[in-house]
Amino acid sequence: MKKKVYFKTFGCRTNLYDSQVMMSSLKEYEITEDETQADMIVINSCTVTNGADTHVRSYISSIEKQEKGTKLFLTGCGAHTKGESLLKEGRIHGVFGQSEKQKIDFMLKQEKPFYDPGDLNHIDDMVVDEFVGKSRAFIKIQEGCNFRCSYCIIPFVRGDARSMDEQRILEQVSRLALNGFGEFILTGTNVGSYGQDTKTSLAQLMKKMSQIRGVRRIRLGSVEPIQISDEFKEILGEPWMEKHMHIALQHTSPTMLKLMNRRNVYKQDRELFEFLSEKGYAIGTDFITGHPGESEALWLEAMKNAQALPLTHLHAFTYSKRDGTPSAHMKPEVNGKLAKERLHEIQDLIHIKNYEFRNSYNGELEVLVESQKDGLYHGLDQHFNKIIIDSSEDLVGNWITIKDYEVRKDGNYAELQ
Numbered sequence: 413m414k415k416k417v418y419f420k421t422f423g424c425r426t427n428l429y430d431s432q433v434m435m436s437s438l439k440e441y442e443i444t445e446d447e448t449q450a451d452m453i454v455i456n457s458c459t460v461t462n463g464a465d466t467h468v469r470s471y472i473s474s475i476e477k478q479e480k481g482t483k484l485f486l487t488g489c490g491a492h493t494k495g496e497s498l499l500k501e502g503r504i505h506g507v508f509g510q511s512e513k514q515k516i517d518f519m520l521k522q523e524k525p526f527y528d529p530g531d532l533n534h535i536d537d538m539v540v541d542e543f544v545g546k547s548r549a550f551i552k553i554q555e556g557c558n559f560r561c562s563y564c565i566i567p568f569v570r571g572d573a574r575s576m577d578e579q580r581i582l583e584q585v586s587r588l589a590l591n592g593f594g595e596f597i598l599t600g601t602n603v604g605s606y607g608q609d610t611k612t613s614l615a616q617l618m619k620k621m622s623q624i625r626g627v628r629r630i631r632l633g634s635v636e637p638i639q640i641s642d643e644f645k646e647i648l649g650e651p652w653m654e655k656h657m658h659i660a661l662q663h664t665s666p667t668m669l670k671l672m673n674r675r676n677v678y679k680q681d682r683e684l685f686e687f688l689s690e691k692g693y694a695i696g697t698d699f700i701t702g703h704p705g706e707s708e709a710l711w712l713e714a715m716k717n718a719q720a721l722p723l724t725h726l727h728a729f730t731y732s733k734r735d736g737t738p739s740a741h742m743k744p745e746v747n748g749k750l751a752k753e754r755l756h757e758i759q760d761l762i763h764i765k766n767y768e769f770r771n772s773y774n775g776e777l778e779v780l781v782e783s784q785k786d787g788l789y790h791g792l793d794q795h796f797n798k799i800i801i802d803s804s805e806d807l808v809g810n811w812i813t814i815k816d817y818e819v820r821k822d823g824n825y826a827e828l829q
Contacts, residue, residue, distance in 0.1 A: 414442040417520065418450035422467055423458025425599040425633055427488055429552040431456045434487075434516045441520060447475075452483045452520055455504075457490030459565060462732045465494055472503050485520065487513060492529060492569040499527055510555075510570070547782045547809050548631075549593040553581055553617065554600035559636070561662070562673040563703060563731065563739040566601060573605040578612060582620055589626030594811060595654075595780050596621065597631045604639025615644045622652045628811065629780070629794070634658045634698060634727075637676040637684055648691050656796035657688055658696040658725070663703070664717035665710045671742065672703060678717055689722035694769060694795035696725030699758055702751020703731040704742035711754055718758060724769045725796060726762040730755050770797060770819045777814040777824070781807040793824070803828040 417438065421431045434454060435443055444450050453475060458464040468490055475482055483505045486495055495507035508519050509530030519528070556571040557564075585596060598618075600606065607613040618630055631654040640659070647653060659681075663669050666678050685695055699718075706714075730751040733740045777793040781801065784790070789801040789808065799814065800823060801807060807828075817826040 414440065415451040415520075416444040416449050417441045418444050418447040418453045419456065420447065420453055420471060421456045422471075422490075423456075423464060423488065425550050425597060426552060426555075426601060427456045427458060429550040429599055430488070430510055430513055432550070434513045437514045437516045440517045448478075450482055452485065454485045454487060454516070454520075457486055457488035457494070459489040459493045459569060459734075462734075463729070465490060468494070469498075472498070476503070483520075489566065489569040493565065495529070496527060499525060547593075547780060548595040548597055549585075549588045550597050550599050551581060551584060551588075552576065552600055553598050553603065553614075554606045557602040558605065559602065559675065560673060562671065562742070563700065563734065563737055565734040565737055568736065570601045573602055573608065575606050575608070575610045575612075578610070578617060578620070581617065582624065585621050585627065586624050589624055592626075592809070594626060594628035595631065596627060596629070597633065599633040602636070603633045604635035613641070613643060614639070615641070615647050618647060618653075622650065627652060629654050629778075631796070632657065634660045636660055637681050640684060645687075648688070648693070654796065655692055655794045656694040656696065656725070658698075658727070659684070659688075660698045662698055662700050663714060664699075664721070665706075665714040667710055668703060668706060668714065671705045671739075672700075673738070682717075682721060685721050685723070694724040694797065695722060696727065696796070697721075697723060699726060699728040700731050701728065701754035701758065702746040702748070704739060704745050706731075706746050706751075706754075715757065715761070718761060722765075722769075723762050724766045726759060728755055728758055728762075766797070767819070767821055769795070770824060777817060777826075779812050779814055781810050781812065784808055797824060799824040799826060801826045801828060 419431045419435060421427050447453060455468060455471065457468045472484060475484060485506045486498060486504045487508050487510065491507050491509055498504040499507050506519060506522055506526045508528045511530030512519060512528055554573060554575045556573045557567045558573045560567060604614060606617060621627055621630055630652050637659055661676060661681055662672055662674055664678055669676060669678065688695055777799060779791040779793050779799055781789050781791040789803060791799050791801065793799055799817065814826045817824045
């Protein structure tokens with residue numbers, strides 16, 4: 413009987429994709445979606461913040477408490493920052509880098525504890541044609557990042573930016589579309605840098621993807637403001653473009669952006685966001701509160717600037733010191749409690765803006781229904797807003813157009829008879 417393996421994925425969509433590559437590469441073991449049945453657990457970790465590291469350690473502790481002797485393996489970004497210490501503590505049987513994930517059978521077979529960080533120049537050549545338990549497909553188009561934001565550890569654990577082969581990406585999309593997937597999410601460490609090293613571009617790739625039969629909606633992971641080129645602006649009106657863009661700002665105070673070694677400029681960010689908003693786009697961003705040097709005056713400026721932006725979604729977190737980054741030595745530090753208060757303040761602001769956006773939109777919603785919970789169906793519309801649907805029919809995996817719905821503070825609701 414084959415031994416059972418459970419995959420526990422933390423962090424970003426790139427990790428979700430990497431987990432799928434491991435599942436697709438697994439030949440000598442059986443995948444289980446029930447961790448209590450697993451002989452082995454592969455933990456695909458994130459290390460973007462201290463909180464991410466803590467979640468991984470807590471998960472390991474929870475498995476240890478079960479005392480079943482389950483073998484634990486660590487991969488992902490945390491393999492490079494915490495792998496060796498967890499191995500020395502005897503809490504993990506093996507550690508391997510992202511470049512080794514296609515050798516998953518070989519890794520799981522190792523009798524002795526091991527540490528194999530792999531290399532940071534690796535490019536995937538795997539073609540994934542299925543996603544276990546998902547209705548949307550994640551397509552990894554690049555790896556690594558050439559930016560050196562002062563707070564960020566990721567370039568040190570993912571390497572410099574490098575693009576996947578275009579033909580391989582298109583082959584993957586074709587196979588997944590044949591298997592019934594209609595929504596594709598382009599993911600990577602720095603998605604907008606795709607094609608810079610291969611003399612192509614993100615816009616060209618997306619145009620080619622859109623011509624593949626079965627592709628209904630293409631969604632992007634996070635892109636940088638300077639990566640929205642004139643060529644990219646030309647595809648904004650295409651019917652297959654999700655009407656939601658996630659554009660990383662990290663802050664809205666010009667002084668803080670310089671301290672963070674960011675490449676974006678608030679004045680230009682605002683012009684871009686207003687342009688996208690006029691095109692009917694919902695706009696999300698990343699934001700860090702409590703970075704060293706964030707004085708009360710700079711925070712008030714940031715909130716005033718954020719108020720002026722047509723934002724609808726937010727991925728915000730408090731600053732987390734990462735050893736080896738320039739920000740780790742910056743002063744003055746911001747009190748953790750204050751950083752959290754500022755986090756809630758900007759979250760509340762964008763929550764109100766999202767409600768206003770949904771209230772002012774009076775068109776139809778194009779929804780991909782993803783799951784069912786407690787008799788209600790959950791999905792995402794073209795603006796990346798959640799909708800809950802009451803229906804007597806089984807809607808999971810379906811695309812539906814919703815004309816009548818109720819806009820509530822926490823989301824949209826619809827009844828289909």
